[in-house]
Every structure is written in structure tokens, then in C-alpha cells.
Amino acid sequence: MEFTFLGTSAGTPTRSRNVSGLALCHSGPRPWYLVDCGEGTQHQLLHSRYSLMQLRAIFITHIHGDHTFGLPGLLTSASMLGRTEGLDIVAPAQVQSLVNAVIENSDSSLGYPLNFIDSEAPGLQWQDEHFGVTSVALSHRVTCRAWVFTERNLERQLLQDKLREDGIEPGPSWGELQKGQDVALEDGRLLRSEDYTHIPRPARRLIVAGDNDDPQLLSDACNGSHVLIHEATYTQDVADRIGPWPQHSSARQVGRFAQQARLPNLVLTHFSSRYQSGPGGAPHINQLAAEAMQQYRGQLFLARDFDTYRLEKDLSLSCLTARPKGS
Amino acid sequence: MEFTFLGTSAGTPTRSRNVSGLALCHSGPRPWYLVDCGEGTQHQLLHSRYSLMQLRAIFITHIHGDHTFGLPGLLTSASMLGRTEGLDIVAPAQVQSLVNAVIENSDSSLGYPLNFIDSEAPGLQWQDEHFGVTSVALSHRVTCRAWVFTERNLERQLLQDKLREDGIEPGPSWGELQKGQDVALEDGRLLRSEDYTHIPRPARRLIVAGDNDDPQLLSDACNGSHVLIHEATYTQDVADRIGPWPQHSSARQVGRFAQQARLPNLVLTHFSSRYQSGPGGAPHINQLAAEAMQQYRGQLFLARDFDTYRLEKDLSLSCLTARPKGS
Known part of the structure; x- marks a missing residue:
């Protein structure tokens, strides 16, 4: 199983980080799956190995623009590229309203069917030959979900x-x-x-969480999961200063939860644009890593755009763009 | 007067060209004006000197997605950056429907007023202290306009x-x-x-045309204009093969018109993604330049993303990123 970050910035893009999008595949990029689709996701894909012709399904965590505004462009570009195969979009019902309104008001049409699946339908499960996908309700300003990908059809x-x-x-x-x-x-x-x-090994399981101020909601799902990808929008001091309104998590909060849940691998993403990687007066992104590491003893990563991770059958996770822990 | 191309690709973005967007200013980037807003325009702006805080007005040529899908993200990012000043959007009425539907269905809100101005209102004129802006109806699959920027308040x-x-x-x-x-x-x-x-010199005048298969519609407006920015989506052979349905212009067609109209400066843009700049089997972008130059004896440019042009008071136009003609 592999996944590639297409965007790792919260709210607005920065020069080095796009807004949210994550490509996921089981065994090679055909087919692949997309979680969230901020503006510019189709642009990021042009610099990846993933093709809009091979996209099997899109899972949206919640309706905020930094997770959805890339949908109209991605969907119409797929059509212009000649896609005819249907596409599942598992998302809150408002995403269907958004997409339909944009298509209607831009003289657009799609040469393939969209199959909207309401992510809030009780007991919703999605599956194909590679993955079974379920969700966990999170706590955010709007209805928001974590998507849990469990591989299927393991070798016997x-x-x-x-x-x-x-x-x-x-x-x-x-x-x-x-x-x-x-x-x-x-x-x-x-x-x-x-x-x-x-079946001689456990099924690999990966959780891709949306925006969330209460990681404890993922306790049950983390039992038997091998990777959690979770937002860490702020360091704790910034979160305290801003107050609870945005309903995001701090790095400390997620690190503490991951330690309690005994998660082997934690990948943080969705960083406030105030955190920068270069020198200068802005708070450094490493502050988020340092804070999480104070709480968490498992393997920690901070996501960067275009980083690709591989979760092996032996359940080890590695970032294929090798770099020091937490950088 | 200066203008910067934020996108020069037709329909879909490529790895080196975004979809349509053009930033324009009179004397420094405060204030500035945007013509069209394809997806990723806000991302391109992050690599320019233009700030969303200083944007005075947006002019949309037509409703197609490669000219409009960047609006929701750009508008909400401006709000997140703290913009409070109102913003004019001069556009077909459907653009207002699109923006409103996206805002409603994404739990978004703007901390500043949007002032939508219907670009199809009879006799519409827009002006501020720097520019008077009028439009010319073009010929495309949907209602489409060229925006004509004439400078105001010249030194006496x-x-x-x-x-x-x-x-x-x-x-x-x-x-x-x-x-x-x-x-x-x-x-x-x-x-x-x-x-x-x-007033010792003529007012500088620039035309930014939208998609259009009939450049002759710009004859009157070109009289007294110093620059025409016009699409040249295809070479003539490709246009002939595709047929008239897309209602785009060929480089030959635009070059011929510009010669007839005795335009001093022509900048072509909005190129089909089939034309590439590098080596390889794809048709080379220079074919478009060569075809236009066969017809046109004035100063010709092919736009590239982030190219900035300056139209001096002596009416000379130069590309500030110096490069050979037509490359």
C-alpha cells in the first residue's frame, strides 16, 4: 500500500504546500483512490504517477473549501482527457450540490457518470477488490469523517x-x-x-482523518490500524491563543492520543500556513514535530507535498523520500 | 502599465502552464486587476508580487471552468488573509450563481462584500482612478467578452x-x-x-480577449489600442481537423486579423495542451508563433506563465523576462 500527499496546508495554499489531498493505492497506481480534493489537486497530480483515468473513487472528509474546491476542475479535466468510466464520490450531500451547481453554471458536462454516495448514510461501507472503506465521525465545525482503508483479498x-x-x-x-x-x-x-x-498476515489498515479536535473519537478504529494520518494544525500554544472555535487539533494533542492508542505510525499533516520550513521569523514547522515527539514514542512523520509512503506487508511504514525523522 | 500571465493553457492545466488568469496594474501592484480566474490562480499569485489584499476588481470573460473555477478559492483565501475591502466582480450572472452556490455548500463566508456587476448589462462601463474598462462581445460557445482597459487621468x-x-x-x-x-x-x-x-500623449489601451472564433469582432476596439491579448488555441491544421465546434481561433486567423487591424503588439495565449515546449513527439509551441508570424508583421509574443509585460508611456511593449521573439 502506498500513499502520496498532494497537499498538506490548512485553509490556504502556501508556496510549498497545497491544500488537502491524498492519493492512495494498493498495489500500483491502477486503480487509485483520492481522499479530499482541495483546489489545485489536479495540478499536483500532473507531477505524480497518478492518472485521472485510473481514479476509482473519491472520499471527502468534510465540505470545507480547502478539502473540496478542486473537485470541479478535477472532474471536468478527467472528462476532457476522455474518461468514460464512472466515478464514485463518497461525500456529504452538500458536495453533490456544490459540484452540480458549478457544472450547471459553467456550461460544463462530464462524459462519464458520477455516482454520489452520501457519507452520512448510516452504516455506510464502500468496497472494491482492494479495499474495504468505513468511516468514523469526528468533531469539527461541520460534519467530518475519518476514512478507514482496510485491504481485502489477502493472499491465502x-x-x-x-x-x-x-x-x-x-x-x-x-x-x-x-x-x-x-x-x-x-x-x-x-x-x-x-x-x-x-491468511498468514493481518490486513493492513490505514486511517485518513479529516479536520478534528477530538482524536479520542478514533480510539476504536485505531485498534488494529497501522497508520494514522491526522491533522495537527497548530502547536499547543497557538491553539490555546486562538481558542476552541476552529476545532482543530494541536500536535501535542494528537501525539498524546497516538501514544495512548499505541499506534505504530503517525503522520501529521494540515499545518497552519504560519509554520514555515525555511529560516526567518515565522514559527518553524519542526516545532510541530518536537511537540508531538514529546508525547509519542512510535514512528512519527510530518507530511510534505509529494512525499510518498509505503506500508509493507510486514506492517512497516517508510517514507520513500528518505529524510530525517520529523523533518 | 504592466500585466503578468498567471495561466496560458486552454481547458486543462499542464505541468508548465496553468489555465487562464491575467494580472494587470497601472503603476505598481496597488491596486491591481484580474482578468479571468481559472483553478490555481491563487496559487500562481503566491509566486507573483500581487496580493489578494490589493485586488481592486475581477473581470471574467465567460463562464467556462478554465476561466472561473479559481474564484471560490481566491475569494475565500482573501477573506482568511483578513481582507475587509469590497471587491467588484464584473462577470456573467451565472458566475454569481456559481460563487454563491459554492460558498453556501462549503460552510464558507467572506469577511468583505462582493459586488457582482453583470457584464451583459447594456452599455456597461467600469472605472476607477486608473482605468476605464469597456467590453466587446465575442463569438464563442457561450456569451464571451473582451475587456478593454484604457488608462485614465493622464498627466497634464x-x-x-x-x-x-x-x-x-x-x-x-x-x-x-x-x-x-x-x-x-x-x-x-x-x-x-x-x-x-x-495631455501630451495618448492614453494607453489594452485589450484582453476571452475565447473567440471571430477576431474581426475586435476591429473597432483595436483602432487606438496598443496591445491585443488573444487566444490562439490551435494551429490552423488542428483547427481544421477538429472543426468549428469549439469556437476557438487559430494562430493564423489571429495573426491575419492583427495585421489587417495594424495592431502594433499581439500577445497570443490559451494554447491547447497538445503544444509543448520541450523536445519530443508533441507539436511544438513554436508552430503557433511561426504560423502567426507568416501573417503578422507587428511585434508578436507567445505568452508563458509568469511572463510580465510592460506597456510604456511611449507605447512600446516589452516582455520583462527577455527572450527571443516568439519563443
């Missing part, structure tokens, strides 16, 4: 001793069982794949 | 001989007359500024 290993004990010799039926298919033998027996195979 | 020179002949000696009244103000003398005489001053 045959229980060869058991097969032989039961008199089932190597042959095509072994292959079908390994693929997860049940097999009817000529002698009338029905062999269930799950009785003759096992 | 005193007719000193005439002043002395009429017994008006140097003093504060000379300064007021030079500023264009009429003066009441103590002896009861009323001196009109226009009787005692003259």
Missing part, C-alpha cells in the same frame, strides 16, 4: 497437510481454493476455501 | 504661455489646473483645467 496459503489428510491431491482445485474459491469435487464433496487455507 | 502639462497671456501668474492655481481641477480666482474668473492644460 494452502493447508497442504490437511488437504492431503482429506485425500485431496494437488491439482486445479488447490489453485481455486488458494484464490478463495470454494470447490465442488466430482465425488460430491464441497470444499470451502476457508477450511483449507489460512 | 500646463499651457504656460496662455496662462501668462491671460494674466495668471505662477502659484497654487497652476498646480490645481495641472491636476485637472478647475480653479475659481479671487477676481471671480473661473479657470477650466482643460483650457489651460494639454
Whole structure:
């Protein structure tokens, strides 16, 4: 599993960070999945390996502009590129209103069907052959969700001793069982794949959270998850000065939660534009890392635009653009 | 007068060209004016000297997404930056519907008033202390306009001989007359500024055209204009192959018109993404220049993102990022 940050800035873009967008794929970029779509997401994609022709579904955490204003341009560009395959958009209902209003008022049309799925529908689950996707309600100024991606259809290993004990010799039926298919033998027996195979590793699970001032809401979902991508808009001092209104998290708050939840990997993103990477008078982005690290002993990353991460089958996470921890 | 291209690609952005946007100013970037606002215009501005705090008015040529989808993000970012001054948006009425729908469906609000002015209102004129702005109806798939910027309040020179002949000696009244103000003398005489001053040069005039398949519509406006910025989406062979439906101009068509109209300066923009600047199999952008130059003997430029041009008081136009003609 890999994911690439297309934007890591909160509210407004900066010269080095776009507003929110995250591309995710299971095994290569065909298909891929997009979480949030701030303005300029289609521009960022031009500098990535992801194509609008291969996009399977878009998941929107909430309706704020820095997470949604890139949708009209991305959707119409996909059409101009010749896309004909339908596209799922799992989002609050207002996103459908926004997209439809923009299309109507710009003489636009799409050469492929959009399939809007209301993210607030009770018990909503989405799945394809690679992922099952569920959500967790968060706490923000508007309805907001974390998207939980769990891989599906893991490789099975045959229980060869058991097969032989039961008199089932190597042959095509072994292959079908390994693929997860049940097999009817000529002698009338029905062999269930799950009785003759096992899955030798846990399914990888990744949480991509939207804006949220209460990380504890993710406690249950974090149990069995291997990566949490969460906003850390401010350091605690700035959060205290601004007050609770924006309903964002501080780096300290998220770090403390991740430590309590025993999360192995935490990736922070959605940084206020006041934090800069270069020299100068602005607060340095490393303050966010330092604050989180005081709380959290797992593997911590601060996301940067175009950073690509890989979550291996052995559950180790690495940033493919190697750099020092927290930088 | 200076103008900077924020986007020069038609329909979709490319890795080196954004969709349409042009920043224009009279004498320094405070205030400045924006013509069209494709997605990512606010991002481009981050790499320019123009600030959203100093933007005076936005002029939209037509409602297509590559000219409008950047509006919601630009407007909300201006608000987040603390803008309180009102902003004029001169545009087709549907742009107001688009902006309002997006704001309503994204929990956005603006901390300053938007003043929408219907660009299709008969006889519409807009002006401030620097520019008078009128428009010309063009021919495209939707209602589309060219915006004509004419500078106002040119420096006046005193007719000193005439002043002395009429017994008006140097003093504060000379300064007021030079500023264009009429003066009441103590002896009861009323001196009109226009009787005692003259303007020693023509007003600079610039046309920023939207999408258009009939440059002849600009004939009258080009009379007395010093620069025409016009789309040249295709070379003629590509335009012929595609057929008339998109209602764009070829480089040949625009070059021929500019020659007939005896325009001193022509800047082409809004290039189909099929034309590329680098080596490789794609048609080269220079084909557009070559085709236009076959028709046109004036000064020709092909716009690139972030190119800044200056139209001097002597009516000469130069690209401040010096480069060979047509490249």
C-alpha cells in the first residue's frame, strides 16, 4: 500500500504546500483512490504517477473549501482527457450540490457518470477488490469523517497437510481454493476455501482523518490500524491563543492520543500556513514535530507535498523520500 | 502599465502552464486587476508580487471552468488573509450563481462584500482612478467578452504661455489646473483645467480577449489600442481537423486579423495542451508563433506563465523576462 500527499496546508495554499489531498493505492497506481480534493489537486497530480483515468473513487472528509474546491476542475479535466468510466464520490450531500451547481453554471458536462454516495448514510461501507472503506465521525465545525482503508483479498496459503489428510491431491482445485474459491469435487464433496487455507498476515489498515479536535473519537478504529494520518494544525500554544472555535487539533494533542492508542505510525499533516520550513521569523514547522515527539514514542512523520509512503506487508511504514525523522 | 500571465493553457492545466488568469496594474501592484480566474490562480499569485489584499476588481470573460473555477478559492483565501475591502466582480450572472452556490455548500463566508456587476448589462462601463474598462462581445460557445482597459487621468502639462497671456501668474492655481481641477480666482474668473492644460500623449489601451472564433469582432476596439491579448488555441491544421465546434481561433486567423487591424503588439495565449515546449513527439509551441508570424508583421509574443509585460508611456511593449521573439 502506498500513499502520496498532494497537499498538506490548512485553509490556504502556501508556496510549498497545497491544500488537502491524498492519493492512495494498493498495489500500483491502477486503480487509485483520492481522499479530499482541495483546489489545485489536479495540478499536483500532473507531477505524480497518478492518472485521472485510473481514479476509482473519491472520499471527502468534510465540505470545507480547502478539502473540496478542486473537485470541479478535477472532474471536468478527467472528462476532457476522455474518461468514460464512472466515478464514485463518497461525500456529504452538500458536495453533490456544490459540484452540480458549478457544472450547471459553467456550461460544463462530464462524459462519464458520477455516482454520489452520501457519507452520512448510516452504516455506510464502500468496497472494491482492494479495499474495504468505513468511516468514523469526528468533531469539527461541520460534519467530518475519518476514512478507514482496510485491504481485502489477502493472499491465502494452502493447508497442504490437511488437504492431503482429506485425500485431496494437488491439482486445479488447490489453485481455486488458494484464490478463495470454494470447490465442488466430482465425488460430491464441497470444499470451502476457508477450511483449507489460512491468511498468514493481518490486513493492513490505514486511517485518513479529516479536520478534528477530538482524536479520542478514533480510539476504536485505531485498534488494529497501522497508520494514522491526522491533522495537527497548530502547536499547543497557538491553539490555546486562538481558542476552541476552529476545532482543530494541536500536535501535542494528537501525539498524546497516538501514544495512548499505541499506534505504530503517525503522520501529521494540515499545518497552519504560519509554520514555515525555511529560516526567518515565522514559527518553524519542526516545532510541530518536537511537540508531538514529546508525547509519542512510535514512528512519527510530518507530511510534505509529494512525499510518498509505503506500508509493507510486514506492517512497516517508510517514507520513500528518505529524510530525517520529523523533518 | 504592466500585466503578468498567471495561466496560458486552454481547458486543462499542464505541468508548465496553468489555465487562464491575467494580472494587470497601472503603476505598481496597488491596486491591481484580474482578468479571468481559472483553478490555481491563487496559487500562481503566491509566486507573483500581487496580493489578494490589493485586488481592486475581477473581470471574467465567460463562464467556462478554465476561466472561473479559481474564484471560490481566491475569494475565500482573501477573506482568511483578513481582507475587509469590497471587491467588484464584473462577470456573467451565472458566475454569481456559481460563487454563491459554492460558498453556501462549503460552510464558507467572506469577511468583505462582493459586488457582482453583470457584464451583459447594456452599455456597461467600469472605472476607477486608473482605468476605464469597456467590453466587446465575442463569438464563442457561450456569451464571451473582451475587456478593454484604457488608462485614465493622464498627466497634464500646463499651457504656460496662455496662462501668462491671460494674466495668471505662477502659484497654487497652476498646480490645481495641472491636476485637472478647475480653479475659481479671487477676481471671480473661473479657470477650466482643460483650457489651460494639454495631455501630451495618448492614453494607453489594452485589450484582453476571452475565447473567440471571430477576431474581426475586435476591429473597432483595436483602432487606438496598443496591445491585443488573444487566444490562439490551435494551429490552423488542428483547427481544421477538429472543426468549428469549439469556437476557438487559430494562430493564423489571429495573426491575419492583427495585421489587417495594424495592431502594433499581439500577445497570443490559451494554447491547447497538445503544444509543448520541450523536445519530443508533441507539436511544438513554436508552430503557433511561426504560423502567426507568416501573417503578422507587428511585434508578436507567445505568452508563458509568469511572463510580465510592460506597456510604456511611449507605447512600446516589452516582455520583462527577455527572450527571443516568439519563443
